[in-house]
Amino acid sequence: IPREIPPDQYAVLVREFCQKQFVSKGMIADFAIHDPHPPGHNPHAHVMLTMRAMDEHGKWLPKSRKVYDLDENGERIKLPSGRWKSHKEDTVDWNDQKYCEIWRHEWEVIQNRYLEANDRPERVDLRSYARQGFDIVPTVHEGAAVRQMEKRGIQTNIGNLNREIRAANRLMKSIRQLIHNLKGWIAELGEKRKELLAQKAAEEATLLPNLLMKYMEIRKEERKDWTRAGQNRGTSQDLKAVSEALSYLRQKGLSTVEDLEVFLESSGKSAADYRNQMKPKEARSKVIDGILASRTDCKECKPVYEKYQKIFFKKTKEKFKQEHPEVARYAKAAAYLAKHPDDKDSTQKELQQEQEKLLSEIAELKVPLTEVQEDLKKLRDIRYWVQKATPGTEESKEPPKKQPIKEVLQDKTDEKKAQRTAQEQTKHRQQDMEL
Incomplete structure (x- = not known):
């Protein structure tokens, strides 16, 4: 249940959904809403349905x-026993798997309707990341035992x-966003270069060092009303930042906007390659978690499951199953293990060692991803400076790196001093004129 809607609407939402999707078809729906401690962090509903009309x-x-x-002639088929060949069909199709997708979609629709009615911007999409076209790896489900251990600080x-x-x-989201913004800026800068070509100044204008030096001149002009100390401090800070940027550009072999565009393409491909190497390792680690958890469940629930298997009468067996959740746990765990027969002979220690190795490899692959992100952050600052030095280009919507608060306060103090000095000079000139 979405936490963003008021709690008094939880039951209304679930009841409306059950009425439309289940009761209207002839089913009986029995639902219970749970809001575990602390309240509001994970409200959800359990729904039980009848499968008989x-x-x-x-x-x-x-x-x-x-x-x-x-048969092919529309005639009944007689068996050697003398009986007619037949099969059973459900009188209702409520247990058909097709309803999984239908009900999921309808649950998505009704949640979004309630969110919209409450003027909430959030929207629910029950499709997987892959089906939505997102390059995002889903996390592994954490059961109650794992959450309790994590809460106690046990990793x-x-x-x-x-x-x-x-x-x-x-990391990948940040990298994709930075690349997208930088490519947009390069395209905009390319349009401006067409105008400069007409003025025969394209070659000079595309040199990044020239643009950075021009940025310093613009900054110096902006500070002309500051005090001498403020001007010197601002120039020193700009010189340090631009020097670091020039050193970085030389280190990467970037001197023109074209070089920058090629570097961005290469960075994007490198990031994607590293991420693609991480995905199968993360997937395998998920499988190992599932195998280890399933083996534990099988071991814990096996005695109860064996008792269940020995019960002959159907009703007694079904009642035992409902009273002992261990039966379903064992069946689910056994089914998961059956899906991974290649790991049947692997010991727990071998699987744990394999997982530790995988996690170590994932951490190693994250290092170059972080380096790509740092490179792109530096280019973001350079982009802002170059934009300011290129007349006609739209200023970046992405704000530049924030100035430390001490420097901001000092700059404001210098500006106020400059204003007071200018006012005093004007006042003295007026007094001289009166005399």
Whole structure:
């Protein structure tokens, strides 16, 4: 349930969804809303549904019906036993897997309608990241046991993996955004260069060092009303920043805007390559977590499951299953292990060692990704300076790196001093004229 809507609407939302999707089709829906401590952090609902139809008098109808198989001529097929070949069909299709996607979509629609009605900007999309076209790796589900251990400060393999995945996703998002912004600026700068070509100044204008020096001149002109001390301090800061930028450009072999564009393309490809190397390692680490957790569940739940298997009567067996959640846990864990037969003979120690190696490799691959991000941040500052030195280009929507607060306060003090000095000089000139 979305936390962004008021709590008094939780039941209204769930009831409307159940009424439209289940009750209107003939099912009985029994739902319970849970809001575990602390309140508001994870509100959710559990819904139980009937799979058998009921008539208008409240009498249960058959769950299935016999259907006779027909041959190519439309005739019944007789078996050697003398009986007719047949099969069972459900009287209702409520248990069909097609409804998984339908109900997920309808749950998305009704949540977004309630969010919109409450003037909330958030929207829900129940498609996976891959289906939405996002290059984002999903995190691993953390069960109650893992969350409790993490809360107590005990780091778990699943928790560590999720932290690595989140960090890598944030890193790639930052890199993609920086590359997108820088490419947009280069395109804008290219349009300005066409005008400069007409003035036969293109070659000089595309040299990044020339543009950075021009930026220093503009900054110096902007400070002409400051005090001498303020002007000197500002010039010193600009000189230091531009010198570092020029040193960085020389180190990377970047002297023109064209060089910068090629470097951006290369950086983007490098980042994507590193991320693609990380993805299979993260996926394999997820599988290992699943195998280890499933083995633990099988071991803990096996005695109960064996008791369940020995029960002969169907109703007694079903009742035992409902009263013992270990049965479902064992079945789920066994099914997961069956999907990964290649790891059947691997010991727990071998799997843990493999996972530790994978996490180490993921951390190593994150280092060059971080370096790419740092490069792009430096280019973002250079872009801002070059934009300011290139008349006609739109100033960056992305703000430049913030100046330390002490420097900001000092600059404001210098500006005020300059204003007072100018006012006093004007006053003295007026007095001299009166005399």
